Amino acid sequence: MRFSIIRSVSVVLIASILFSIPAHPEAATAGAQTVSGSDKPLVVAHRGASLHAPENTMAAFHKAVEMGAHVIELDVRLTKDGIPVVIHDAKVNRTTSGKGKVAGLTFKQLRELDAGLYFHPSFAGERIPSLAEVLDTFSPVTRLLIELKDPKQYPGIEKAVAGMLKERSLDNSASSGIVVQSFDRSSLQKLKELLPQLSIGILVTGAGKLRTRELKKIAQYADYINPSRKGLSTWTIRLIQANGMKVYVWDIRSERQAAAMIKAGADGIMTKNPEFLHSLKNRLAK
Numbered sequence: 001m002r003f004s005i006i007r008s009v010s011v012v013l014i015a016s017i018l019f020s021i022p023a024h025p026e027a028a029t030a031g032a033q034t035v036s037g038s039d040k041p042l043v044v045a046h047r048g049a050s051l052h053a054p055e056n057t058m059a060a061f062h063k064a065v066e067m068g069a070h071v072i073e074l075d076v077r078l079t080k081d082g083i084p085v086v087i088h089d090a091k092v093n094r095t096t097s098g099k100g101k102v103a104g105l106t107f108k109q110l111r112e113l114d115a116g117l118y119f120h121p122s123f124a125g126e127r128i129p130s131l132a133e134v135l136d137t138f139s140p141v142t143r144l145l146i147e148l149k150d151p152k153q154y155p156g157i158e159k160a161v162a163g164m165l166k167e168r169s170l171d172n173s174a175s176s177g178i179v180v181q182s183f184d185r186s187s188l189q190k191l192k193e194l195l196p197q198l199s200i201g202i203l204v205t206g207a208g209k210l211r212t213r214e215l216k217k218i219a220q221y222a223d224y225i226n227p228s229r230k231g232l233s234t235w236t237i238r239l240i241q242a243n244g245m246k247v248y249v250w251d252i253r254s255e256r257q258a259a260a261m262i263k264a265g266a267d268g269i270m271t272k273n274p275e276f277l278h279s280l281k282n283r284l285a286k
Contacts, residue, residue, distance in 0.1 A: 041261065042268035043277045044145060044248055045069035047088060051272040054119035055095065056086045057126045061138055067274040071177075071248075072138060073145040076131055076161065078154035083107040084131035084161055087115075090150060094118075096128065103153060131164055139170055143177035145201070145248070151187035158187055162194040173199035173223075181226055185218075192221045199223040201248065207236050215243040224248060226270075229257055234264040241265070255280055 048060025049067055056074055064072050075088040080103060092098045092105070096113040107130065116126025131146075138144060151157050161180065162171070170176040174197065181201030182188050188200045200222040204210070207227035218225065225240045226248040237247050248268035249261045258280055261269050271277045 039070060041266045041281075042070040042248075043068065043274045043281075044071040044073050044268045044270040045274045046073050046250065046270040046272050047075065048072060049272065049274055054116045054123050054126055056088055056129070057115055057123070058129050058133070058137065059116065059123055059126055061129075061134065064274055065138070065142055068278055069142065069274040071143040071145050071268060073147065073270055074134060075147045075149050076157070077102045077149050078157050078160060079107045079110055080104055081106045082156065082160060084157065084164060085110060086129045086131060086134055088149065090153070092128075131161065135164060135168055135170065139168070139176060139178065144179075146178065146180045147203070148180060148182040148184065148187055148191075151182060151184045158191045158194060162191060162198075165195060165198065171195045172197040179224060181224065189221055201226045203250075204228070205230065207232050207240075210236060210240065212239065212243065215240060215245070219243050219245055224267075226250060229261060232261075232264075237264050237266055241267075259284060 045064030047055035048057065049063035049069065050060050053060040053063045061072050074086050076084050077087055077090070079085055085102065085107065087095065087102055089095065091101050092110070092113060095118060096115045097117060098113040102110070110128050113128060114124060114126065115128050116123030146161070148157055148161065165171045165178065170178050173179060179199040179201050180188070180191060181203050183203045185202060188202065192198065192200055201224035202218055202222050203226050205228045207225065208231045210225070222245060224246045228251045229249050230251065232249060240247050246267040248270060249266045250270040252258050252261060252269055252271055258269055258271070258277060262281065262284060269277060
């Protein structure tokens, strides 16, 4: 009797330990959404569902969730008064009703601009979101892939973003599902020092030039290498994965390109149209 009780307790303890350890940030749940190995490649909504709504707006992010995107990708810069905001370009000219550099405008000034009318009159009144607004709205329901744009132009951006993640308990990617990426490796290393449990992604062009020695160095602080599809081969994808990192591919513009990346084994594909990619994956799976 005593032996059977001890054995039962041991089994419960072992099971609880095993099932409490996430294998990888992708294996953990981010809010209400779960992702399994059969979902590969993950559908990453590039600046939200930006084929259907103005890029990097709340409307585009809501549309991405509606279309079943596994991850929302967005871009972050700092305002004149040091507020992280979500916008791709260094200037507001292309995507808003205003003119000038993001770094030259205060958050209040940016919020007065229309960020939807250029796309379609039905989106008039959309605003440039703050990073705080996006985190509070979408981190409970989906994964986020945050790009730091031109960090050297925005001194302190790493500290500002790290602070926002930490105060919301989103600094551990195993539970939050958040990844921060950039072309600027020194900026990402700085961020990793501030938030050691945050997953880091390196954006690259010309990924075919990467070799094992460089990949081993990158893998000391990064979890993803996110390359342009141009010049990207199956061999390079497998080499990156063999060095313990995942691959999210960007600049996918056609069904042929997407199908090639699915066949090559990419872990995620960035697209402006999540619905299209889901449809393609389903057709190829049959």
